[in-house]
Amino acid sequence: MKLLIKNGRIIDPTQNIDLKGDLLIENGKIVGFDKNIEINDAIKIIEAKGLWVLPGLVDIHVHLRDPGEEWKEDIESGTKAALYGGVLRLACMPNTNPPNDSPEVTSYIVKKSKEKGYVKVYPIACITKGQKGEEITEFGRLKEAGAVGVSDDGKWVQNSEIMKRALFYAKHFDLAVISHCEDQNLSQGGQINEGIYSAKLGLKGKPPSAEVIAVIRDLILAKEAQKSVHLAHLSTKEVIPFLKWAKDEGIPFTAETCPHYFTLTEKEVDNYNTLAKVNPPLRTEEDVQAIKEALKEGLIDIISTDHAPHSSLEKEIEFELASPGMIGLQLLLPLSLNLVRDGYLTPLQLAKYLITNPxxxxxxxxxxxxxxxxxxxxxxDPEEEYILTEDFIKSKSKNTPFLNKKLKGRVKKVILNDNIITLD
Structure with a gap:
């Protein structure tokens, strides 16, 4: 079958392409693109005037909760949410139950993803057994089973010697190392950002220093090992000077933030709103602005969701007992498009942050x-406005402070190989 997408804004960050034109697909493969493609063969045409045509997004920070907590999410529901959000490839974090610290769990994720997944899934395995920070997992066997990286996400590897060895081992096996940058000695028991709202609500705060100290340590270890470390979900302005320093020093690293850190502030937790409880916490307006500037400068050049589903059982309870996290797969695109609307990124730059860099x-x-x-x-359609209702959300969990809020920007169609999927 030949398929012609006509009159769209074609954006491909792998080729630095941003042009209005046509894209031709035959038998599930790209034939080419041009400003105007004339063809006489039997063909299906999709009119894309006013629409953007992009390669599928890549999200490298997703919690699928499978195995072990399937009442919150599972591979089938999580990948369906990804499909509706335009995320056609994702990497899933290892803090499942049991954690992904063995080839058996990795193989389970790979097998179930092939059987039930709507999009491609790449497992991230644990750095340490049981995420206890004490003993490194078998990186070689995990990679053979399908792991593309290692992380103790949800926990920071407190022991610097273990983290240093993990970087060296990961370098040998060519695995990504993703760090949850949070010194738990400083953040232990914290509920929200340390500041005005923690004082107002009488909640223990998490100071920015917990994130900053972890970032500095990991950058120094990356320099010694000459192995890139990926700094996950950065949230505070305090880390920015150290990212600049690391760039100047030539330290190998990549840095990620999430849409809620350049969109929301700690004000969202007022009145003990557990839907806005997330880790790291939402911070101040100054932090939000600094994260946007860091994206503009390229100090942070990856946007991921940290999609963290929780059922009402974990959210509709006392704030101190509520689980931190919010869903994000269907919010990634509309919230990130605000960076283009506000002049921080071009459409092509945003595509790099959402596709090639991750x-x-x-x-x-x-x-x-x-x-x-x-x-x-x-x-x-970057201009379509709609309300984020529970029915619109394809995840099993609905935990987001954007629920029943207006969003702008929506995926209309997905083409996977020779399948055309209309998302209504």
Whole structure:
């Protein structure tokens, strides 16, 4: 079958392409793109005037809760939410139950993803057994089972000697190392950002220093090991000077933030709103602005969701007992588009932050529009406005402070190989 997408804004960050034109697909593979493609063969045409046509997004920070907490999310529901959010490849974090610290769990995720997944899933395995920070897992066997990286996400590897060895081992096995940057000695028991609202609500705060100290330590170890470390979900302005220092020093690292850290402030937790409880916590307006500036400068050049589903059982309880986290797979695109609307990023830069740069971290070839590449295409309307209702959300869990709020920007169609999926 030949498929022609007509009159769209074609954006491919792998080729630095941003043009209005047509994209031709045949038998599930890219044939090419041009300003105007005339073809007489039997063909299906999709009119994309006013729409953007991009390769599928890549999210390297997703919690699928499978195995062990399938009442919150599972591989099938999580990948369906990803599909509706335009995320056609994702990496899932290892803090499952049991944690992904063995080849058996990794193999389970790979097998179930192939059987039930709507999109491609890449497992991230644990750095340490049981995420206890004491004994390194078997990186080689985990990679053989399908792991593309290691992380103790949800916990920081407190022991610097173990983290240093993990970087050296990961370098040998060519695995990504993703760090949850939070010194628990400083943040232990913290509920929200340390500041005005923690004082007002009588809740123990998490200071920015917990994130900053972890970032500095990991950057220094990355320098010694000459192995890149990926700094996950950065949230505070206090880390920015150290990212600049690391760039100047030539230290290998990548840095990520999430849409809620450049969109929301700690004000969201007022009145003990557990939907806004997240880890690291939402911070101040100054922090939000600093994160946006860091994205503009390229100090942070990856946007991921940290999609963290929780059922009402974990959210509709006392604030101190509520689990931190919010869903994000269907929010990634509309919230990130605000960076373009506000002039911080161009559409092409945003596409790099959502497609090519995250792909580099986990060492995969990104979706693209190069000739003969498999069709992994999303067609989006950047201007469509709609209300985020529970019915719209495809995750099992609905935990987001954006619930019943207006969003702008929506995925209209997905083309996967020779399948055309209309998302209504």
């Amino acid at each position: 792909s580099k971290v986990i060492r995969i070839e990104p979706p693209c529009f190069k000739k003969e590449a498999p069709a992994e295409i999303i067609i989006i």
